[in-house]
Amino acid sequence: MSDNNTKKINVSPSALYGWLGDRIFAVSVFVLGFIVIFTTLAMAISLYYEGSEAITRFGFWGFLTGEKWDPAITMEFGAWPFIVGTVSTSLGALALSFIPAIAIAVFTAEYAPHWLSHIIENLVNLIAAVPSVVIGIWGVFVFTPWIRDTVEIPVYIWSLENAPGLTPILGNPIGYGMMTATIILTIMIIPFTTALTVDAFRMVPKEQREAASALGATKWEVIRMAVIPYSRGGILAGTMLSLGRAIGETMAVAMLIGNKNTLPFTLFGPGSTMASVIVNEFREAVENIHLTSLMAVGFYLFLISLIVNLAAAYIQRKYAVTGGRAV
Amino acid sequence: MRFTKKMAAALVIAAAMSTAFAQKIEVIGAGASFPAPLVTAMADQYRTLTDGRVTVNYQSIGSGGGIRQFGEQTIMFGMTEAFLNDEIVEEVEKKTGGRAFNMPITLADVVVTYNVPGVKEGVVFNGEVLADIFLGKIKKWNDKNIQALNKSIKLPNLNITVVHRSDGSGTTNIWTSYLTKVSKEWADKIGYATSVNWPVGVGAKGNEGVAGVVMNTPGALGYNSYAYALLNKISYGYLINKSGNTIKPNFEATSEAANIDLPEDTRIIFTDTPAAQGYPVAGFTWMLVYENLEKNKAIKSKNEAEELIKFLIWAITDGQGLSERLGYAKLPKAAVDKNKAMIRELKWNGEEIGKKILG
Numbered sequence: 001m002s003d004n005n006t007k008k009i010n011v012s013p014s015a016l017y018g019w020l021g022d023r024i025f026a027v028s029v030f031v032l033g034f035i036v037i038f039t040t041l042a043m044a045i046s047l048y049y050e051g052s053e054a055i056t057r058f059g060f061w062g063f064l065t066g067e068k069w070d071p072a073i074t075m076e077f078g079a080w081p082f083i084v085g086t087v088s089t090s091l092g093a094l095a096l097s098f099i100p101a102i103a104i105a106v107f108t109a110e111y112a113p114h115w116l117s118h119i120i121e122n123l124v125n126l127i128a129a130v131p132s133v134v135i136g137i138w139g140v141f142v143f144t145p146w147i148r149d150t151v152e153i154p155v156y157i158w159s160l161e162n163a164p165g166l167t168p169i170l171g172n173p174i175g176y177g178m179m180t181a182t183i184i185l186t187i188m189i190i191p192f193t194t195a196l197t198v199d200a201f202r203m204v205p206k207e208q209r210e211a212a213s214a215l216g217a218t219k220w221e222v223i224r225m226a227v228i229p230y231s232r233g234g235i236l237a238g239t240m241l242s243l244g245r246a247i248g249e250t251m252a253v254a255m256l257i258g259n260k261n262t263l264p265f266t267l268f269g270p271g272s273t274m275a276s277v278i279v280n281e282f283r284e285a286v287e288n289i290h291l292t293s294l295m296a297v298g299f300y301l302f303l304i305s306l307i308v309n310l311a312a313a314y315i316q317r318k319y320a321v322t323g324g325r326a327v
Numbered sequence: 328m329r330f331t332k333k334m335a336a337a338l339v340i341a342a343a344m345s346t347a348f349a350q351k352i353e354v355i356g357a358g359a360s361f362p363a364p365l366v367t368a369m370a371d372q373y374r375t376l377t378d379g380r381v382t383v384n385y386q387s388i389g390s391g392g393g394i395r396q397f398g399e400q401t402i403m404f405g406m407t408e409a410f411l412n413d414e415i416v417e418e419v420e421k422k423t424g425g426r427a428f429n430m431p432i433t434l435a436d437v438v439v440t441y442n443v444p445g446v447k448e449g450v451v452f453n454g455e456v457l458a459d460i461f462l463g464k465i466k467k468w469n470d471k472n473i474q475a476l477n478k479s480i481k482l483p484n485l486n487i488t489v490v491h492r493s494d495g496s497g498t499t500n501i502w503t504s505y506l507t508k509v510s511k512e513w514a515d516k517i518g519y520a521t522s523v524n525w526p527v528g529v530g531a532k533g534n535e536g537v538a539g540v541v542m543n544t545p546g547a548l549g550y551n552s553y554a555y556a557l558l559n560k561i562s563y564g565y566l567i568n569k570s571g572n573t574i575k576p577n578f579e580a581t582s583e584a585a586n587i588d589l590p591e592d593t594r595i596i597f598t599d600t601p602a603a604q605g606y607p608v609a610g611f612t613w614m615l616v617y618e619n620l621e622k623n624k625a626i627k628s629k630n631e632a633e634e635l636i637k638f639l640i641w642a643i644t645d646g647q648g649l650s651e652r653l654g655y656a657k658l659p660k661a662a663v664d665k666n667k668a669m670i671r672e673l674k675w676n677g678e679e680i681g682k683k684i685l686g
Contacts, residue, residue, distance in 0.1 A: 174488050175543075
């Protein structure tokens with residue numbers, strides 16, 4: 001009997017449970033990790049390669065700052081109007097979404113009773129899960145006519161009578177335009193900022209709050225002095241994720257922005273973004289230089305996203321709280 | 328002994344089945360999205376007609392994609408709303424020693440759609456007025472140039488919101504080629520292509536996008552394919568053609584527009600048609616086929632080439648019967664004749680199989 005047991009113990013475990021299994025695991029994780037790096041690089045390289053005809057023809061800076069997009073007569077292409085459109089709509093959406101998103105997060109994490117915060121969180125996540133084409137359709141049939149009739153036209157008429165200098169900035173009040181697209185983007189990115197901010201708030205140690213309360217802080221003061229500073233990293237991460245989403249958003253924007261490819265863009269008037277021009281013109285781009293120019297726009301969009309992500313990583317590292325110490 | 332007999336019988340059946348299977352042919356094509364519903368319907372009917380032997384597989388990837396895949400020889404036929412330019416034709420000639428045929432397969436027609444409260448279908452336009460509207464020179468509905476063409480209608484003092492396609496499309500190609508023909512200023516400044524540098528207006532994606540914006544924006548004026556306007560009951564305008572006749576859009580007028588003296592290779596844009604009763608904003612959609620079919624790497628055998636030709640012939644003759652129900656105009660006789668002339672020149676290793684099949 002005991003002899004039998006010793007025998008069992010003496011049998012070495014199969015190789016799979018020993019060094020071999022470890023090795024296999026390490027290698028597969030390593031390979032998977034490298035696939036991500038490799039794919040990203042491959043994407044950048046192939047975008048550059050496919051767009052190189054346009055980039056060499058107009059020059060790296062020439063294409064970047066070129067304002068003309070003429071696929072019919074002169075065949076001249078430049079990405080500047082789309083860069084302006086992408087940057088202004090996404091930064092606009094970021095600015096509009098920031099305060100409401102933080103406010104929703106403060107309410108759900110700090111004020112709302114448990115059951116209510118659950119409901120709000122689920123609804124916020126639901127907005128994030130709605131496909132952008134559905135938001136686009138809602139925008140076309142509900143939001144655009146509403147904003148045109150209740151905001152744009154009254155404001156435009158008011159400015160005609162009282163501030164004629166403003167009208168060129170406002171532009172034609174047709175509903176489809178930069179402002180509509182920006183507001184829709186705002187609605188689409190709020191969930192991202194909110195979700196990450198709520199998580200960050202929940203990770204604030206109890207001691208932190210108690211310390212602030214012990215000093216006689218009111219609830220709002222606790223949030224302002226202890227909670228928000230401590231969760232800066234999470235808030236910034238959420239914001240940057242939202243910005244990335246806004247920059248890359250394609251379908252809803254293409255449906256609502258009005259798609260005008262020449263500067264100047266106005267507040268109410270139509271504009272376009274890098275993603276929207278690609279989705280619009282890619283399928284039927286017959287001429288080679290037209291197609292390669294679209295690819296080149298894709299390459300620049302890739303670069304901008306890369307810069308945003310790197311900036312986000314840097315900011316997060318700089319402001320993140322480590323070891324329970326709010327800096 | 329009995330068993331072997333049974334097995335032999337089974338073998339014979341299996342062999343018969345496998346030859347039947349081998350005879351099944353897939354005709355692969357790709358290209359323009361505009362004719363996709365028609366080609367798909369044709370494919371369905373053709374499959375029934377051949378008892379499931381010939382399947383036509385059409386992928387709607389856009390005209391640009393159709394031309395590129397045709398050049399790369401991954402498809403048996405391409406489909407495009409802009410005919411092959413000289414550069415590509417020469418390239419094909421150098422590569423295959425034969426021509427690349429553009430065969431008209433159906434017609435696209437574009438109508439002016441609008442939304443003016445209180446005004447129904449039938450506002451009359453001419454080329455000059457439309458070009459001025461799309462250049463941003465005519466800004467109001469009650470502009471004297473529009474009112475002059477519509478004496479019986481009281482047009483309101485309302486801003487015109489121009490709506491155009493934001494995506495590249497054959498519809499835009501036809502529409503801008505019409506404006507190019509009727510206005511020198513448009514020809515010099517904007518030109519025509521599947522997408523252009525629009526001077527004014529809002530861009531919306533797809534026929535449905537333009538229709539959507541037109542329908543919910545008072546004062547909007549856009550352009551849609553006729554079938555789409557008809558289906559969605561959007562008000563559309565009548566056009567004065569080159570001969571001075573006011574034409575209400577309809578399928579016959581569209582077919583009539585192409586019933587003119589066509590060039591041998593059918594590479595023609597006939598917007599602003601000289602046909603007296605023709606609707607002025609219409610154009611062909613072409614099927615692209617190599618003259619020397621054996622040079623197309625996507626076609627692997629003479630048998631496949633012959634089936635492709637048979638489908639082609641059916642599509643331009645009996646297959647046209649499907650057109651109007653789906654919102655397409657039928658090919659006019661002039662175009663069918665030119666197609667037949669081209670089909671007669673199709674070859675497989677020098678053998679004139681087109682002539683043989685068509686007779």
